[in-house]
Amino acid sequence: MPMLKDPSTKYKPFPPINLPDRQWPNKTITKAPRWLSTDLRDGNQSLVDPMDGDQKFRYFQKLVEIGYKEIEVSFPSASQIDFDFTRRLIETPGVVPDDVAIQVLSQCREDLIIRTCEAVQGAKKAIIHLYLATSPCFRNIVFGMTEEQSIELAVKSTKLVRSLTKDHPDRQDTHWGYEFSPETFSDSNMEFVIRICEAVKEAWGPSEENPIIFNLPATVEVATPNVYADQVEYFCRNISERDKICVSLHPHNDRGCATAAAELAQMGGADRVEGCLFGNGERTGNVDLVTLALNLYTQGIHPKVDFSDINSVIELVEDCCKIPVHPRAPYGGQLVVCAFSGSHQDAIKKGFNARKQAGTPDDQDWVMPYLPLDPQDIGRTYEAVIRVNSQSGKGGASWVVEQALGLSLPRGLQIAFSKIVQKEAEARGCELKAPELKQLFENAYHINTPSRINLLDYEFSTDRSSSPVPGMERSSINTRRTFSGVIAIDGREHKIHGSGNGPISSLAHALRSLGIDLDVKDYKEHAIGKGRETKAVSYIECEVGGQQQTVWGVGIHEDTAQASLIALLGAASTVISSRPATPRVAPANNDTLAPVSDAVKVSINGLETAASKLGL
Numbered sequence: 001m002p003m004l005k006d007p008s009t010k011y012k013p014f015p016p017i018n019l020p021d022r023q024w025p026n027k028t029i030t031k032a033p034r035w036l037s038t039d040l041r042d043g044n045q046s047l048v049d050p051m052d053g054d055q056k057f058r059y060f061q062k063l064v065e066i067g068y069k070e071i072e073v074s075f076p077s078a079s080q081i082d083f084d085f086t087r088r089l090i091e092t093p094g095v096v097p098d099d100v101a102i103q104v105l106s107q108c109r110e111d112l113i114i115r116t117c118e119a120v121q122g123a124k125k126a127i128i129h130l131y132l133a134t135s136p137c138f139r140n141i142v143f144g145m146t147e148e149q150s151i152e153l154a155v156k157s158t159k160l161v162r163s164l165t166k167d168h169p170d171r172q173d174t175h176w177g178y179e180f181s182p183e184t185f186s187d188s189n190m191e192f193v194i195r196i197c198e199a200v201k202e203a204w205g206p207s208e209e210n211p212i213i214f215n216l217p218a219t220v221e222v223a224t225p226n227v228y229a230d231q232v233e234y235f236c237r238n239i240s241e242r243d244k245i246c247v248s249l250h251p252h253n254d255r256g257c258a259t260a261a262a263e264l265a266q267m268g269g270a271d272r273v274e275g276c277l278f279g280n281g282e283r284t285g286n287v288d289l290v291t292l293a294l295n296l297y298t299q300g301i302h303p304k305v306d307f308s309d310i311n312s313v314i315e316l317v318e319d320c321c322k323i324p325v326h327p328r329a330p331y332g333g334q335l336v337v338c339a340f341s342g343s344h345q346d347a348i349k350k351g352f353n354a355r356k357q358a359g360t361p362d363d364q365d366w367v368m369p370y371l372p373l374d375p376q377d378i379g380r381t382y383e384a385v386i387r388v389n390s391q392s393g394k395g396g397a398s399w400v401v402e403q404a405l406g407l408s409l410p411r412g413l414q415i416a417f418s419k420i421v422q423k424e425a426e427a428r429g430c431e432l433k434a435p436e437l438k439q440l441f442e443n444a445y446h447i448n449t450p451s452r453i454n455l456l457d458y459e460f461s462t463d464r465s466s467s468p469v470p471g472m473e474r475s476s477i478n479t480r481r482t483f484s485g486v487i488a489i490d491g492r493e494h495k496i497h498g499s500g501n502g503p504i505s506s507l508a509h510a511l512r513s514l515g516i517d518l519d520v521k522d523y524k525e526h527a528i529g530k531g532r533e534t535k536a537v538s539y540i541e542c543e544v545g546g547q548q549q550t551v552w553g554v555g556i557h558e559d560t561a562q563a564s565l566i567a568l569l570g571a572a573s574t575v576i577s578s579r580p581a582t583p584r585v586a587p588a589n590n591d592t593l594a595p596v597s598d599a600v601k602v603s604i605n606g607l608e609t610a611a612s613k614l615g616l
């Protein structure tokens with residue numbers, strides 16, 4: 001049947017509770033709640049293939065490592081595997097730390113309760129957890145019980161637990177806790193929930209030192225999260241002896257609001273939250289403990305659980321549950337610390353640069369466009385933050401080059417390189433990974449890859465008396481330099497000479513004799529590395545004589561001057577590669593090289609201006 005034209009005939013809106021003086025909207029969360037991980041129970045019971053004992057064991061160890069102090073480990077009466085696993089935890093020395101309580105779940109059925117209490121015998125700290133549904137839907141359909149019958153069963157079952165645990169003469173070495181869940185709390189009448197919990201409380205006899213846990217599950221999420229917060233606040237305000245009670249939350253995610261529900265309900269007065277890593281659990285899952293914890297963290301509140309190595313947590317959860325963590329899961333998803341789109345990348349890159357320039361230490365003042373959490377804090381690397389595809393701009397590709405090669409590309413080169421990247425990304429129709437981008441850059445600018453033009457040998461001579469080259473004005477720093485050297489083009493050697501104000505201009509002049517006419521428009525350099533490993537990188541933008549086209553050259557060398565010569569030859573290499581035919585160059589050892597193309601008159605004014613400023 002298709003969707004109804006009028007769904008109100010079939011579905012009724014959830015009636016909100018009457019709480020006009022609700023307090024929670026004015027509250028904020030200022031501390032971490034008590035956490036309970038129910039991965040090994042609610043999470044496990046919802047898997048296609050439940051975990052085996054070894055998987056549960058590894059999972060348990062990880063939960064302890066993360067810092068969970070209350071862990072629901074099983075439904076021991078459900079299967080031998082669960083029973084045996086619970087025994088294994090208790091009987092293997094050192095596995096359950098003294099400050100960790102293991103919790104086990106049972107229905108309100110005598111035989112199951114007996115088996116459940118047996119399963120945790122000898123534990124240092126154990127919590128027995130019983131549930132009984134309170135909503136009219138469940139009471140009528142599933143149990144066929146009146147409210148009074150339900151209270152009677154809950155009380156009888158609680159007394160049985162009591163006799164098998166804290167009142168049992170042979171079981172005094174265990175610190176016993178008790179949790180009762182009015183299942184489907186979110187869909188129950190609040191007055192009835194209070195009545196059944198009062199009766200259970202009396203049967204258990206809690207103290208301020210050892211409070212009873214009333215877990216208020218949104219077994220099925222049926223309303224907006226503010227309604228759940230109202231229900232929880234109502235419960236907290238109306239249950240007696242509040243200081244002998246720990247109010248726990250157990251939100252499911254049927255409407256996709258479990259995180260909001262857990263947060264608002266904490267504002268409503270709850271003390272404890274039950275959930276699973278990455279929101280595993282029945283149907284749409286339990287509330288995601290990772291999200292809740294890191295939401296606190298990004299508000300400056302330590303969650304008392306540690307996700308410094310989130311990748312290892314993801315690996316374990318995926319391995320044991322056989323369910324992948326969604327790539328867009330908050331904090332944990334592979335794509336949530338990545339930006340593909342140009343404007344995001346640009347903003348993030350500027351954000352990181354601003355941090356670097358301000359010298360902000362890693363543990364201070366995170367103010368970053370698009371990234372609510374420093375990926376480093378959860379063991380992610382910055383390299384993974386910016387990824388490049390056809391939606392990316394210059395910022396993304398240049399960020400990757402900076403991370404890979406330590407090169408801080410000038411804006412013009414960023415633009416030039418991004419065109420190369422865009423073309424490649426469109427042609428390939430997929431993401432270009434960092435190593436591919438690095439290779440693309442190295443190929444385009446002849447770094448660590450063979451160049452068609454190589455400098456084999458050279459020297460400079462200085463002539464203070466001579467007049468400047470035509471078109472250049474003489475000035476105090478316009479001392480004329482002459483480049484004499486040997487370059488190889490496609491393996492063939494050529495002796496060339498040229499004069500100019502500095503090394504770059506004299507080499508540019510010399511290249512003219514090979515028909516390569518470059519006019520330097522922009523020049524930048526910076527150091528890469530530190531100490532003995534320091535190198536210089538030069539970036540040169542050249543206009544190709546007489547044409548509108550510009551090319552960039554990049555040179556890296558220990559010696560600054562040589563880096564700039566390599567950069568210029570890199571640009572020259574690009575020029576000859578872009579020509580339709582190999583240039584006609586004179587044979588080796590020929591000092592008087594004939595021009596090899598019709599291209600262009602030499603113009604080195606721009607070169608002289610840019611380079612002479614740097615004394616080159």
Ligand SMILES: CC(=O)SCCNC(=O)CCNC(=O)[C@H](O)C(C)(C)COP(=O)(O)OP(=O)(O)OC[C@H]1O[C@@H](n2cnc3c(N)ncnc32)[C@H](O)[C@@H]1OP(=O)(O)O
Nearest residue numbers: 042045075077078079107108109131132133142143183219
């Ligand atoms: C919201 C939750 O996640 S609650 C936890 C749910 N987890 C699980 O159920 C996983 C483990 N469960 C199991 O392995 C089995 O269901 C067992 C061992 C507990 C019980 O198995 P069975 O005896 O075969 O019963 P079955 O699985 O059909 O459960 C339904 C019965 O339990 C009763 N029941 C359900 N919940 C409860 C409860 N909280 N207290 C008492 N009885 C209950 C039902 O009314 C029904 O009884 P009926 O057979 O008289 O009609």
Ligand SMILES: CC(C)C(=O)C(=O)O
Nearest residue numbers: 131181183184217219
């Ligand atoms: C047993 C209870 C707490 C439960 O899992 C639920 O209501 O979802």
